[in-house]
Amino acid sequence: MTLQQLRYLCAIVDHDLNLSNASDTLHRSQPGVSRYVRTLEDELGTRLFVRSGKRLVALTKAGEAILGVARRMLADAGTISQIGREFSAKDxxxxxxxxxxxxxxxxxxxxxxxxxxxxxxxxxxxxxxxxxxxxxxxxxxxxxxxxxxxxxxxxxxxxxxxxxxLMRIVLAKPDHEVLQLKKVTLADLAQHPMITYDSLFTGRAKIAEEFRRAGLSPRIVMSATDADVMKTYVKMGIGIAIAASIVYDPTLDASIRMRDVSHLFPPNxxxxxxxxxxxxxxxxxxxxxxxxxxxxxxxxxxxxxxxxxxx
Incomplete structure (x- = not known):
């Protein structure tokens, strides 16, 4: 069975079972189209058309069922060709x-x-x-x-x-005491209102685990999915923020300061x-x-x- 045979089957039905018109559309001879259909019937072991002499007068029950599948197969083949053309356009x-x-x-x-x-x-x-x-x-x-x-x-x-x-940093206002410490500890951070990532972020889970292991309960006053939002509230003095090191830009974030705390939290x-x-x-x-x-x-x-x- 070939796609060409299925294409001929659909063309015959689309032309109201008129072999002559279907042959013209397919640019094939009428005997050639008839031969393809007969070969398909032989391969399937069933007749697809009800015949009256040499004329096709109707689809058999098997023909009706196979026609639906044939149309889907031809549509899928067209889709595959379209995908191939799309993927061949590399740029x-x-x-x-x-x-x-x-x-x-x-x-x-x-x-x-x-x-x-x-x-x-x-x-x-x-x-x-x-x-x-x-x-x-x-x-x-x-x-x-x-x-x-x-x-x-x-x-x-x-x-x-x-x-x-990604390593972790603490963001705070320039005069915040956490920036003056010689070495920051988890206990130092836990003393202050804290802004950090939303609970659905992996970094938040790792931060919470380190405080838990140390037996500390940080006072998280706000969580966010957006580091820019976190920085905004640090600038307002709402709290300190634990964030990824890449979010701090000394020029753009001139009103706040950064302190490395990679020694306190595992990298992400x-x-x-x-x-x-x-x-x-x-x-x-x-x-x-x-x-x-x-x-x-x-x-x-x-x-x-x-x-x-x-x-």
């Missing part, structure tokens, strides 16, 4: 990157600028969320790539490739993620390598192969 298409606000705001701009310069015809979308949302979008095929910490709970169908580690590993069953366009590989040069196409393909073998 145009769509790319959706799921990430956190912190990375969209502080890490990705240079990568995105370089990518758009190289691929001006690619429609790039950024989708922001917390690590669990991001992982679920990737696993569900709603985004092509992710740049974020690992989700709080494992998500199936996900490949995570480590890129780098940032990953590039993709679905195990995804097919990455060439420009998606380039985006990954622009973001993290060690993640070459060879490295990413090796990760895909390892994920498949582990199943």
């Amino acid at each position: 145009e298409g769509d790319l959706t990157v799921a990430t956190t606000h912190t990375h969209a705001r502080y890490v990705l701009p240079k990568t995105i600028k370089a990518f758009i310069d190289r691929y001006p015809k690619v429609r790039l979308s950024l989708r922001q969320g917390n690590p669990t949302e991001i992982a679920e979008w990737i696993a569900a095929g709603e985004a092509d790539l992710s740049i974020a910490a690992e989700p709080l709970t494992p998500v199936r169908n996900l490949i995570l490739l480590p890129c780098y580690q 590993t940032i990953y590039v993620g993709m679905a195990k069953d995804s097919y990455l366009r060439s420009y998606a590989y380039d985006f990954i390598e622009m973001f993290e040069p060690s993640l070459t196409r060879k490295a990413v393909d090796a990760a895909f192969s390892a994920a498949i073998l582990s199943e």
Whole structure:
């Protein structure tokens, strides 16, 4: 059975079972079209048409059922061809990157600028969320790539490739006493109203765990998904903030100060993620390598192969 046979079957039905008209549309001889239909019937072991002499007068019950499947198969074949054409156009298409606000705001701009310069015809979308949302979008095929910490709970169908580690800092107003300490401890931080990440962020969980291990209960007065929001309230004197080191810019954040506290909290590993069953366009590989040069196409393909073998 071939797609051509199915195409002839549909054409005959579309021309009200008139073999002559169907043959003209298909640019084939009428005997040739009849032969293809007969061959298909022989292969299937059933008749598709009710005949009166050489005329086709109706579809059989089997013919009606097979016609529906044939139309779907031809439609799917057309879709496959369309996908092939899209993927052969290596410098145009769509790319959706799921990430956190912190990375969209502080890490990705240079990568995105370089990518758009190289691929001006690619429609790039950024989708922001917390690590669990991001992982679920990737696993569900709603985004092509992710740049974020690992989700709080494992998500199936996900490949995570480590890129780098984020350290922690404390942000405070310039005259805050925590900035004057020779060495900051968890107990020192716990004495002050605190602003930190939302509970759905991996960094918040790690921060909370360190206080718990020390037997301390910090007074968290506010949580946020956006580091810029956290900085705004630090500037207002609401409290100190524990944040990722990348969010502090001495020039833009001149009204607050930063203190390194990487000795108090474990680093947060940032990953590039993709679905195990995804097919990455060439420009998606380039985006990954622009973001993290060690993640070459060879490295990413090796990760895909390892994920498949582990199943």
